[in-house]
Amino acid sequence: MKIESLSNSRVKEWEKLKTKKYRDETGLFLIEGEHLIKEAEKKKVIKEIISYKEQEEADFYVTEQIMKKLSSQVSISNRIAICYKLEEEPLKDKILILDNIQDPGNLGTMIRSALAFDFQDIVIGTDTVDLYNEKVIRASEGMLFHINVVRKDLKDFLNKIKNDYQILITDVRKGKNIKDISIQKKVALIIGNEGNGVKEELKKYATSFIKINMNESVESLNAGVAASILMYELYERK
Amino acid sequence: MKIESLSNSRVKEWEKLKTKKYRDETGLFLIEGEHLIKEAEKKKVIKEIISYKEQEEADFYVTEQIMKKLSSQVSISNRIAICYKLEEEPLKDKILILDNIQDPGNLGTMIRSALAFDFQDIVIGTDTVDLYNEKVIRASEGMLFHINVVRKDLKDFLNKIKNDYQILITDVRKGKNIKDISIQKKVALIIGNEGNGVKEELKKYATSFIKINMNESVESLNAGVAASILMYELYERK
Numbered sequence: 001m002k003i004e005s006l007s008n009s010r011v012k013e014w015e016k017l018k019t020k021k022y023r024d025e026t027g028l029f030l031i032e033g034e035h036l037i038k039e040a041e042k043k044k045v046i047k048e049i050i051s052y053k054e055q056e057e058a059d060f061y062v063t064e065q066i067m068k069k070l071s072s073q074v075s076i077s078n079r080i081a082i083c084y085k086l087e088e089e090p091l092k093d094k095i096l097i098l099d100n101i102q103d104p105g106n107l108g109t110m111i112r113s114a115l116a117f118d119f120q121d122i123v124i125g126t127d128t129v130d131l132y133n134e135k136v137i138r139a140s141e142g143m144l145f146h147i148n149v150v151r152k153d154l155k156d157f158l159n160k161i162k163n164d165y166q167i168l169i170t171d172v173r174k175g176k177n178i179k180d181i182s183i184q185k186k187v188a189l190i191i192g193n194e195g196n197g198v199k200e201e202l203k204k205y206a207t208s209f210i211k212i213n214m215n216e217s218v219e220s221l222n223a224g225v226a227a228s229i230l231m232y233e234l235y236e237r238k
Numbered sequence: 239m240k241i242e243s244l245s246n247s248r249v250k251e252w253e254k255l256k257t258k259k260y261r262d263e264t265g266l267f268l269i270e271g272e273h274l275i276k277e278a279e280k281k282k283v284i285k286e287i288i289s290y291k292e293q294e295e296a297d298f299y300v301t302e303q304i305m306k307k308l309s310s311q312v313s314i315s316n317r318i319a320i321c322y323k324l325e326e327e328p329l330k331d332k333i334l335i336l337d338n339i340q341d342p343g344n345l346g347t348m349i350r351s352a353l354a355f356d357f358q359d360i361v362i363g364t365d366t367v368d369l370y371n372e373k374v375i376r377a378s379e380g381m382l383f384h385i386n387v388v389r390k391d392l393k394d395f396l397n398k399i400k401n402d403y404q405i406l407i408t409d410v411r412k413g414k415n416i417k418d419i420s421i422q423k424k425v426a427l428i429i430g431n432e433g434n435g436v437k438e439e440l441k442k443y444a445t446s447f448i449k450i451n452m453n454e455s456v457e458s459l460n461a462g463v464a465a466s467i468l469m470y471e472l473y474e475r476k
Contacts, residue, residue, distance in 0.1 A: 109462070109463055112460060112463075115456045116452040116459055117452060139460070179474075213473070214473065215355065219379070222351070232450070235453075
């Protein structure tokens, strides 16, 4: 099917998927480029594919002008896909919990690292950046299709898991070196906001406070780096 | 001194410091906000301070409109400072070498991690993003004032250090787990471009190829994360 008008209702709906509000309402999101489309295909979550080049495989063919409208990148990709949001899966043994992470690049980076170090679940608080934000998707390099990410009220969630999981929270002052902590089979690691760390009201759920051994003249690491080093340590320990 | 005109020659020069070309020509760069100014003061590299608020300490007072012109942030800071670029210092034992890193956030993140894990020198190739780019400065959280970062032709540089330093290069295929490599006192770690890794022409300088132990289904980590985990491993080993 060929669409040529910018005011076509489908085009308008696709474009609205750039907002979190409309993604939430429809349960759909938008991805760009062959690498992401390949990863989405593996997961069978593609609803429809849009292209402005006739030689490409697609469900809808549009003009270059429409494609530019839908794209968030400087140089537009050959294809854009509309995907169904991922289904929530049951929790496994290692959970990364993110409290108020604001930088989409950080969230994408943590998704990649979580998969690399066998954390198969990520639970994000209601104030963390949207998983389906296009910058998060790009920074995750398509890895978000292979991990279970769910959004929850973190207090409720921690109340539910606190008897089953060892809960680790970073604290530069009272934390113990992660290397000196014995780790249980079921473990949840909480990473806090880039500037303020983990909220006080969540700290009471900690089984242990941990830290990364480093030169004390440096105040903190980037949140994505800290999360990755800790998950690496827990992976190495298995 | 009070400046009120947007076409004042000083204002024009300050604004030009947003470009790499003019920073290179003048040896100056621009920083925003109290946290960065505090770090720059410790290092005594501030040439002059600009503010639009009379109660602030500054060398030049400007209008809010001029301040907006100079600022790269959404909400402008009370003060902006013009700094002298940092002097090159003699190399110490642990060097991080960056080959064609493009993302300013990644460079800033690596600067923070380098300091945290006692890498006191960073050598960046001629094709890596400018150290004095405002996004790099912000992502480094002011840590760039406390580390020696120099820009070099990497082939020339590696030729010069190859007899004195153990040179480590990441390679997911032929690399050995970093944990299984014995580390010399003087060590240089090369991190490659986000998409393409380390250039072929630099690989011949490797003393050892290394990798990070992880789930093989994941193609790669974010470059800043990979650099940080490797520096952490080398720090932990000391």
